[in-house]
Amino acid sequence: MEKSLDYMAISCQKLSLGNFELRSVKPADIESIRQWRNAQMDILRQSKPIDFQQQIDYYDKYIWPTMTHLRPSNILLGLLRNQQLIGYGGLVHIAWEDVRAEISFLLSPERVKSDSIYIADFSDFLILIKQLAFKNLKLHRLYAETYDIRPLHTMTLESNGFTREGVLRDHVRINGLAVDSIIHGCLNSL
Helix, strand or coil: CCCCCCHHHHHCCCEEECCEEEEECCHHHHHHHHHHHHHCHHHCCCCCCCCHHHHHHHHHHHHHHHHHCCCCCCEEEEEEECCEEEEEEEEEEEEHHHCEEEEEEEECHHHHCCHHHHHHHHHHHHHHHHHHHHHHCCCCEEEEEEECCCHHHHHHHHHCCCEEEEEEEEEEEECCEEEEEEEEEEECCC
């Protein structure tokens, strides 16, 4: 029988780097997350706005019940800078049998406006998510799919140990235009 534990117990320690920290996503976070997702749909796998009730229903059905599972399919985390929620991310589509997961990352639209803030926040997130995935959860591989309209995102992935592995040509439509998806991967070296 599998024992249960919460998201952050999985990490076995506080996940922080200076004034940047990851913690379990909380009910108080989900309205901000919904607004951030709706404001940035062109970079997400989201085709229409999420309403307030849809957000509550999604978390009630798919996130909150799995937070005590030993092997959840998603681990969603709040991103804090100076103890203020600035975004969210985590490990999604976790394939425990294949010891891999996709990374997810989204900042508040205000922080996305500054390249230097974006790079700092995303870089700190990547350091900590690799620690969680590789050291604490013993995963072997992380991957990311990024639309090619985000060169700063792909540059930051590559400067933090992710390798460009391929391109899915004309993979999605954004505002009626065909856009490539770039796949990056990172293997456990910890």
